[in-house]
Amino acid sequence: MDFRPTEEQALLRRTVREFAETEIRPHVREWDQTQHFPAELMPKLAALGLLGIQFPERYGGAAMSALDYCICIEELARVDPAIALSVAAHNGLCASHIALFGTEAQKTKFLTPLARGEKVGAWGLTESTSGSDAAGMRTQATRDGHDDNVWVLNGSKTFTTHGRVGDVFVIMAVTDRAAGTKGISAFIVEKGTPGISPGKKEDKLGMRASDTSEVLLENCRVPGDQLLGEAGQGFVNTMQVLDAGRIGIAALAVGLAQGAYEAELRYAKERTSFGKTISTFQAIQWKLADAAVRIEGARWLTYRAAYLKGQGARTTLESSMAKLYASEIAVKVADDCVQIHGGYGFVKDYPAEKFFRDVKLTTIGEGTSEIQRLVIARQLLSRS
Ligand SMILES: Cc1cc2nc3c(=O)[nH]c(=O)nc-3n(C[C@H](O)[C@H](O)[C@H](O)COP(=O)(O)OP(=O)(O)OC[C@H]3O[C@@H](n4cnc5c(N)ncnc54)[C@H](O)[C@@H]3O)c2cc1C
Structure with a gap:
């Protein structure tokens, strides 16, 4: 099984990262404080194909793969998980349900404007x-x-x-x-x-x-x-939509954890205590090491589910495993991010407190952690 990102995927990552840094990062705090849904960002997301990531070009989509989708969601979540959530819900729930189960006429009429980003x-x-x-x-x-x-x-x-x-x-x-x-x-x-x-x-x-x-x-x-x-068939179809949607939430959790990890790494190298940067203390180093390992593990579980989905496999088990693991490690990474920031982790001048608040949704939305464990156990028992 080879699901390593290609050169094109590395370029996609750089492109979405640059977009998130320039178009989203400067507004994150204000949008969060005012609960502002940035409708003004939608045409810019659409111009990059981010509102129709996996849909065929004939329906206005960008025809990217399931793994590409993960990369896009990850990079948005690294900067602002709330924007990643909107993009994931638009693509992975509404538009995906129509793409999977709609008639030709429904796809032309409803999927096309969604994929082009003309409609939310x-x-x-x-x-x-x-x-x-x-x-x-x-x-x-x-x-x-x-x-x-x-x-x-x-x-x-x-x-x-x-x-x-x-x-x-x-x-x-x-x-x-x-x-x-x-x-x-x-x-x-x-x-x-x-x-x-x-x-x-x-x-x-x-x-x-x-x-x-x-x-x-x-x-x-x-x-x-x-x-x-x-x-x-609405409920049965919904379960299939969620199989794919949960890969998106896993990618969101990976991206959020990556953003939190980068913030804590930066802070650990800057902040001094007892005459040294706190990154020299083993207690801090272990948190950094654990975060890096956890994120990498979650990323590969997520890419594995996306790879299998791209192969046309049913991924109920793999999607739930990725979603459960990625969301739970993201909670831990975001928690440690606040801890490493000390008092500054508790105030809005640093990104730590926002990651800490945003991350909790990943263990709840599209099925709670308890429900993921239930799905995983059912799958394991029915297969053995
Ligand atoms: C920001 C946000 C965005 C959302 N977006 C959407 C959306 O776009 N569309 C949509 O349809 N929904 C959406 N949701 C809803 C989300 O999917 C639900 O909140 C989630 O599925 C949990 O349902 P609930 O809130 O009713 O909790 P409950 O189902 O009431 O669960 C309460 C607690 O009981 C536990 N529990 C329940 N049943 C079991 C069981 N059998 N075994 C063990 N534990 C159990 C749960 O894990 C949880 O801990 C969103 C939620 C949020 C917060």
């Missing part, structure tokens, strides 16, 4: 009473009594990335309550459709520049040709 994508699975237990959702879609070719959606979604700023929503809803997980379907809903509206904007611990809100659905009439995938 959102994906609504989670509800206020069902997150890990996603199949317990309450949002319902029923056929209109008068027009069989129209679905009427009622309910609400919680914690939707781009819930307020999204243009194209993929919404999961129950179409046959008695059928359990086989009774959930996915729908494409456009902003401006009567009956869909943003609810409460969340005031978050971290990832504050990434828009997160409720989405309300009140007698929202959706044309039959916006049913995404087969009726009743």
